[in-house]
Amino acid sequence: MYRLKRFEVNARHHLPIFFIGVLAGFLLFVNSAELYAEPFKLGPKKCQECHKAEAKVWSGTKHATSFKKIHKSKKAKKIVKAVGGKRMKKTALCASCHYTVAKKSASAKPKLVAGPSCESCHGAASEWISIHNKKAPKANKIEAASAKGMIWPSQLFDVAANCNSCHGLTKENLTGDNIKAMLDAGHPMNADFELVQYSQGSVRHRFYPPKVTENQAMTPAEMARMFVVGQAANLVSASAAVSKSSHAGYKAAQQKKIATATKLLESVAGQVPAAGKVVASPTADNGRALAAAIADKDLSGVVGENLPKKFK
Ligand code: HEC
Ligand code: HEC
Ligand code: HEC
Ligand code: HEC
Structure with a gap:
């Protein structure tokens, strides 16, 4: 209690310095969040906006069609149980290979949106999507995008x-x-x-x-x-x-x-x-x-x- 009060007094006396400190801290946070941003998946609908032909092919593959079926099979239920899980779609281990877990933004809730899809093979795209389609020399682009997790x-x-x-x-x-x-x-x-x-x-x-x-x-x-x-x-x-x-x-x-x-x-x-x-x-x-x-x-x-x- 005492400490808190003293802090309040200090803060009031040094209000400008206090705010600069907060601002600097915030900027530092934003900066490092950007540097260390963990790539996440956006889901195949995002890719489909531009890659219609590829998306059409993918939708006919077992990777895509498995999504509606595999968790219902007897075999799947038995395997989930064996690793101590209840449902295949809720078991992170199964999801890491069988599903695409995507988010709309870094802070959004992750959702199971598909079976293995574009980003399962090309890399989680949140950090490279805006780089990979820019008009730029291909070699530079491949280097920049793969540094952000793309597999060309x-x-x-x-x-x-x-x-x-x-x-x-x-x-x-x-x-x-x-x-x-x-x-x-x-x-x-x-x-x-x-x-x-x-x-x-x-x-x-x-x-x-x-x-x-x-x-x-x-x-x-x-x-x-x-x-x-x-x-x-x-x-x-x-x-x-x-x-x-x-x-x-x-x-x-x-x-x-x-x-x-x-x-x-x-x-x-x-x-x-x-x-x-x-x-x-x-x-x-x-x-x-x-x-x-x-x-x-x-x-x-x-x-x-x-x-x-x-x-x-
Ligand atoms: C806004 C449009 C747009 C979106 C959205 C988009 N792409 Fe692309 N993508 C492009 C363009 C344009 C190129 C061609 C770039 C080039 O050839 O230099 C490209 C190239 C690629 C390539 C490399 C092709 C090669 O040259 O070998 C891959 C792989 C790819 N995109 C995958 C994806 C995936 C996966 C997603 C979804 C996460 C996605 N793209 C979303 C426009 C887009
Ligand atoms: C390391 C990746 C990986 C993990 C983790 C994984 N699977 Fe699989 N699973 C695969 C692959 C790849 C196949 C397809 C194998 C093939 O056909 O060659 C497959 C196939 C299956 C099949 C189909 C079997 C059939 O005969 O058609 C079931 C059911 C299955 N997995 C359930 C699960 C469950 C449940 C979990 C979680 C406990 C799980 N898998 C975890 C990669 C994985
Ligand atoms: C994220 C995990 C994952 C990655 C990466 C992945 N696959 Fe798969 N793949 C699977 C799973 C899981 C299945 C089985 C789905 C089912 O049985 O329902 C599968 C099934 C397949 C099948 C159908 C096999 C059959 O017997 O019908 C083919 C073909 C295939 N994958 C090719 C590939 C190729 C080629 C690559 C790399 C370019 C690749 N996969 C990358 C998870 C993956
Ligand atoms: C199973 C793994 C796998 C999945 C899923 C996958 N790709 Fe690919 N992709 C590849 C491989 C492997 C190549 C290059 C191999 C080749 O030349 O056949 C490739 C090539 C490409 C290319 C360059 C060739 C072209 O058609 O222009 C683009 C663009 C691309 N993928 C986009 C996508 C998009 C978008 C999706 C989802 C709708 C997707 N990929 C799903 C493995 C995958």
């Missing part, structure tokens, strides 16, 4: 690593215990996720340059590059994850991914030494270096027969 389609290693965080069950919030509980309750563990097969079927949206209205298929050279980068991302992801859980099925799936990717990358290493480096040391930086090393190469002769014939 051309940053193919990072795109693939991000698919793996969900499809390889390697997200950071997943503990060894959760993995075991989920898999024992029937959650799938997919050892066969491969980027070309999974991205060039129902998921494919390739309308660039922007005036093109046709959803273009990849050339064999593009597909071969994506295949190699996808295998590098599988190797990096599975090598880091293999000791994450002692669950036998989980370990076996990660080991299968490691074996498949190693074989493929070794077959390319004669022509592209950067592929051998990823095998010797499976890090994200080595994966990105491989992607850069093959950016202009046609490897379809080398990996051609490994390319998938059917797409998901």
Whole structure:
């Protein structure tokens, strides 16, 4: 009480200084809030305002259609229970892979708006949306937007690593215990996720340059590059994850991914030494270096027969 009174007296005597202090504090707060702003998702409706063709493709994918269905299945209910949750849509762990949790503004209430959507693959957009579509040289824009959390389609290693965080069950919030509980309750563990097969079927949206209205298929050279980068991302992801859980099925799936990717990358290493480096040391930086090393190469002769014939 006494302290409060003294403060009041002081404040009155030093009113101007007091206000300057508050103002400075406020500005500092705003500034650091801007610097350290945690990116959040805006939801696919926001992207759809400008990217109509991409949104139409997405709405036909399992990512989109799963939203109305998956939580109702018996299997889902059993898996939720196994991790100590009640409802899939209310369980943060499930939401981190199965849903898009979006907000209208930084202070708004988060809402479950869709299944995995645009920002699940391209990065939460609150901080990059106003940068990525500006008229500016592309290289500068890619650098500025990715510093704010955007994953540009051309940053193919990072795109693939991000698919793996969900499809390889390697997200950071997943503990060894959760993995075991989920898999024992029937959650799938997919050892066969491969980027070309999974991205060039129902998921494919390739309308660039922007005036093109046709959803273009990849050339064999593009597909071969994506295949190699996808295998590098599988190797990096599975090598880091293999000791994450002692669950036998989980370990076996990660080991299968490691074996498949190693074989493929070794077959390319004669022509592209950067592929051998990823095998010797499976890090994200080595994966990105491989992607850069093959950016202009046609490897379809080398990996051609490994390319998938059917797409998901
Ligand atoms: C106001 C219009 C607008 C909105 C809203 C918008 N974009 Fe864009 N976006 C653009 C334009 C214009 C470009 C082309 C920029 C270029 O090519 O330099 C672009 C480019 C992109 C690219 C890169 C394409 C490439 O060159 O490879 C991606 C990915 C993308 N947008 C995703 C999104 C996502 C995800 C959202 C929603 C969070 C979104 N955009 C919202 C206008 C918009
Ligand atoms: C790390 C990401 C991740 C987390 C966390 C996760 N899932 Fe999944 N889940 C997936 C992926 C990816 C698939 C699709 C697997 C495939 O088809 O390859 C999937 C598939 C499923 C399926 C479909 C199974 C089928 O046979 O069709 C159910 C049900 C499911 N998950 C429930 C849950 C529940 C409930 C939780 C929370 C306890 C959860 N998942 C947490 C990534 C995740
Ligand atoms: C499953 C992951 C995934 C989802 C979901 C996704 N994208 Fe993409 N997007 C990609 C990949 C991968 C590429 C580039 C690969 C390629 O060339 O096929 C890409 C390319 C793009 C491009 C550049 C190519 C083009 O069509 O102009 C734009 C723009 C884009 N996405 C916007 C969106 C928007 C908007 C949404 C939501 C409506 C969306 N994406 C949903 C993975 C995704
Ligand atoms: C945020 C997590 C997440 C990310 C990132 C993600 N996915 Fe998925 N994906 C899922 C889940 C969950 C399912 C299963 C939905 C269901 O079964 O209802 C799924 C299903 C799919 C399916 C349908 C598979 C089938 O057997 O029908 C394809 C294809 C797919 N994803 C491709 C991709 C590709 C390619 C990428 C990266 C470019 C990607 N996904 C990134 C979570 C994700």
